Amino acid sequence: xxxxxxxxxxxxxxxxxxxxxxxxxxxxxxxxxxxxxxxxxxxxxxxxxxxxxxxxxxxxxxxxxxxxxxxxxxxxxxxxxxxxxxxxxxxxxxxxxxxxxxxxxxxxxxxxxxxxxxxxxxxxxxxxxxxxxxxxxxxxxxxxxxxxxxxxxxxxxxxxxxxxxxxxxxxxxxxxxxxxxxxxxxxxxxxxxxxxxxxxxxxxxxxxxxxxxxxxxxxxxxxxxxxxxxxxxxxxxxxxxxxxxxxxxxxxxxxxxxxxx
Numbered sequence: 001x002x003x004x005x006x007x008x009x010x011x012x013x014x015x016x017x018x019x020x021x022x023x024x025x026x027x028x029x030x031x032x033x034x035x036x037x038x039x040x041x042x043x044x045x046x047x048x049x050x051x052x053x054x055x056x057x058x059x060x061x062x063x064x065x066x067x068x069x070x071x072x073x074x075x076x077x078x079x080x081x082x083x084x085x086x087x088x089x090x091x092x093x094x095x096x097x098x099x100x101x102x103x104x105x106x107x108x109x110x111x112x113x114x115x116x117x118x119x120x121x122x123x124x125x126x127x128x129x130x131x132x133x134x135x136x137x138x139x140x141x142x143x144x145x146x147x148x149x150x151x152x153x154x155x156x157x158x159x160x161x162x163x164x165x166x167x168x169x170x171x172x173x174x175x176x177x178x179x180x181x182x183x184x185x186x187x188x189x190x191x192x193x194x195x196x197x198x199x200x201x202x203x204x205x206x207x208x209x210x211x212x213x214x215x216x217x218x219x220x221x222x223x224x225x226x227x228x229x230x231x232x233x234x235x236x237x238x239x240x241x242x243x244x245x246x247x248x249x250x251x252x253x254x255x256x257x258x259x260x261x
Contacts, residue, residue: 003054005258007064007204010047012251014072017043022076022083041087042095044072049099052107067208069096074211154196155206155213162189162217169221183235186221189214190242194250203254207247214243 021041047069054061076087149156165185172182193214197206222236 045095049103151202154200191246194246
């Protein structure tokens with residue numbers, strides 16, 4: 001399984017992991033808002049540990065899978081106020097370390113088994129889940145403006161759209177204008193959070209970057225609405241619903257493309 005497919009699968013499973021970690025009733029938990037139980041929350045932190053299966057591109061895999069885990073933790077924090085259990089820092093650190101230890105032991109077992117039962121033991125050490133090696137880039141190449149723009153072009157356009165939306169929201173508030181246009185742009189942006197990375201070269205990172213950009217700008221716009229109307233934040237439910245629908249559609253499209261094309 002390629003790294004991108006693993007990231008998409010983990011991203012697709014994050015809502016389920018959040019439910020298991022925060023909302024599933026456990027027979028070992030008797031107090032509301034108690035700390036996470038091991039068997040429920042471990043799934044939320046397994047993604048970074050999978051990077052040990054991609055030793056030839058470990059740091060890239062750690063960045064991608066760690067970003068997926070961070071997105072899941074952010075989602076958990078957003079819904080934590082309605083959850084049955086809390087997400088604590090000690091739990092997060094402990095289960096993150098446990099994830100690396102668990103999958104590291106599995107990797108060692110695979111290497112040991114290959115050493116004793118195969119003729120080419122050296123291949124087992126470098127073998128990972130990816131069927132083909134990707135050419136590595138230097139640090140200077142990865143952070144060059146041209147390379148970043150080529151990878152995150154849809155995200156740059158999405159950021160520009162969100163900046164325009166925020167400026168328009170401020171103008172509408174200052175001059176008491178009708179807010180229909182900014183509201184339409186926010187709903188359009190909620191759809192594009194998941195759709196636009198499909199047209200870029202860095203799907204996972206673009207998706208995560210779009211999510212954070214939308215979250216910050218949309219939260220700011222909602223706070224502006226609350227200044228004039230305390231109930232203005234109710235529209236956030238609609239934005240969240242559109243956002244989740246767009247993300248789900250995007251992940252399904254990417255998964256189908258990677259599996260069948």
